Amino acid sequence: QFHMIKHEDLTWRESLGQGSFTHISRGSKTDQRDGVTHSTEVLLKVLDANHKNCWESFFEAASLMSQISHKHLLLVYGISVHKSKNIMVQEFVKHGALDLYLKRSMSVSVSWKLDVAKQLACALNFLEEKNIAHGNICAKNLLLAREGDPSADNSPFIKLSDPGISMALLGKDVVLDRIPWVAPEVLDTLEIELECDKWSFGSTLWEIFNNGEAPLQGLDPIQKQQFYEHFSNLPALEWTELADLIIQCMQYQPELRPSCRSIIRQLNSLITSDYEILHATGTHPK
Ligand SMILES: N#Cc1ccc(Nc2nc(N)cc(-n3ccc(CO)n3)n2)cc1
Numbered sequence: 597q598f599h600m601i602k603h604e605d606l607t608w609r610e611s612l613g614q615g616s617f618t619h620i621s622r623g624s625k626t627d628q629r630d631g632v633t634h635s636t637e638v639l640l641k642v643l644d645a646n647h648k649n650c651w652e653s654f655f656e657a658a659s660l661m662s663q664i665s666h667k668h669l670l671l672v673y674g675i676s677v678h679k680s681k682n683i684m685v686q687e688f689v690k691h692g693a694l695d696l697y698l699k700r701s702m703s704v705s706v707s708w709k710l711d712v713a714k715q716l717a718c719a720l721n722f723l724e725e726k727n728i729a730h731g732n733i734c735a736k737n738l739l740l741a742r743e744g745d746p747s748a749d750n751s752p753f754i755k756l757s758d759p760g761i762s763m764a765l766l767g768k769d770v771v772l773d774r775i776p777w778v779a780p781e782v783l784d785t786l787e788i789e790l791e792c793d794k795w796s797f798g799s800t801l802w803e804i805f806n807n808g809e810a811p812l813q814g815l816d817p818i819q820k821q822q823f824y825e826h827f828s829n830l831p832a833l834e835w836t837e838l839a840d841l842i843i844q845c846m847q848y849q850p851e852l853r854p855s856c857r858s859i860i861r862q863l864n865s866l867i868t869s870d871y872e873i874l875h876a877t878g879t880h881p882k
Pocket of ligand 1: 612614615620639670686687688689690691692693736737739757
C-alpha cells in the first residue's frame with residue numbers, strides 16, 4: 597500500500613532537527629516521468645536506528661497519510677528502506693512546524709490564529725467522517741505551508757503531519773510527557789479513539805493562542821499525571837468564548853466533547869465576533 601522509493605533516487609541536504617525517535621532532513625527525490633527526470637524537494641524523516649522495532653508503526657503512520665488525501669493533510673510520497681535506515685519521504689512544507697513559527701514570530705493576529713484553528717478543525721472533520729483517529733494532534737505536528745501576509749491579504753495555510761509511532765509502543769514516560777495533548781483516557785487504554793483528537797485539539801488551540809508556548813511545560817511527569825488525577829483544566833484564556841471552546845474539547849468524559857461540526861460552527865462565530873470587535877472598537881480580544 598506504499599510507493600517504494602529507491603535510496604539512490606534520494607539526495608540528502610541539511611539536517612532540520614528531530615521529532616520523537618526520528619530525525620528530519622531537507623532533501624530531494626528524482627523520478628523519471630515520460631522519460632524526463634524530475635527533481636522534487638522533499639522532507640526526509642528517518643526512524644532512529646535504536647527504534648528499529650517501531651518501523652511497522654512508523655510506516656503505518658505514513659500509510660494512514662497516503663491512503664487519504666486532503667488539502668490540509670501532509671502528502672507522503674512513499675518510503676525508502678536502505679540497510680538499517682527506515683525513511684519516510686514527505687512533501688517539503690515551506691515554513692516547518694507551527695510551534696516553532698509561533699515562538700519566533702510574536703506578531704500573528706487573532707484572525708490569523710482563528711484561521712489556522714479552523715483549518716485544523718476541517719482536517720479533523722475530514723478524518724472524523726472517515727472514522728480515522730490521528731492520535732498526535734499538537735502544534736509541533738502542524739506544518740505551515742504559507743505564512744499569510746495581511747498586507748497582501750492572503751491567509752496562512754497549514755498541513756497536518758503524520759501521527760508518528762503509536763503511543764502503545766512508546767512506553768509510559770513518552771505518554772506522560774504528552775500530557776496535556778494526550779486525552780486522559782488514553783493513559784489507561786493506550787487506545788486512540790476519535791474523541792481523543794478533540795481533547796488534543798483543545799490543547800493545540802491553547803498553544804496557538806499562547807504564541808506556541810507549551811501548556812504545562814514546567815511540570816515534571818509526576819505533576820503532569822496529577823494534573824489528570826485532579827481533573828485539572830489549563831489556565832483559561834482571557835477571551836472567554838475561546839476559553840469555553842477549549843474547556844468543551846478538554847472534557848474528561850470523552851462522550852461530552854463536541855463534534856467537529858460543532859467546533860467549526862463555534863470557530864466561525866468567534867471569527868465573526870472577532871471581526872465585529874475589531875471593527876467596533878479597533879481593538880482585539882487577547
Ligand atoms: N527552518 C526550517 C524548516 C524546517 C522544516 C521545514 N519543512 C518541513 N516539512 C515537513 N514535511 C515536515 C516538517 N517537520 C518539522 C517538524 C516535524 C515533526 O513532525 N516535521 N518540516 C521547513 C523549514
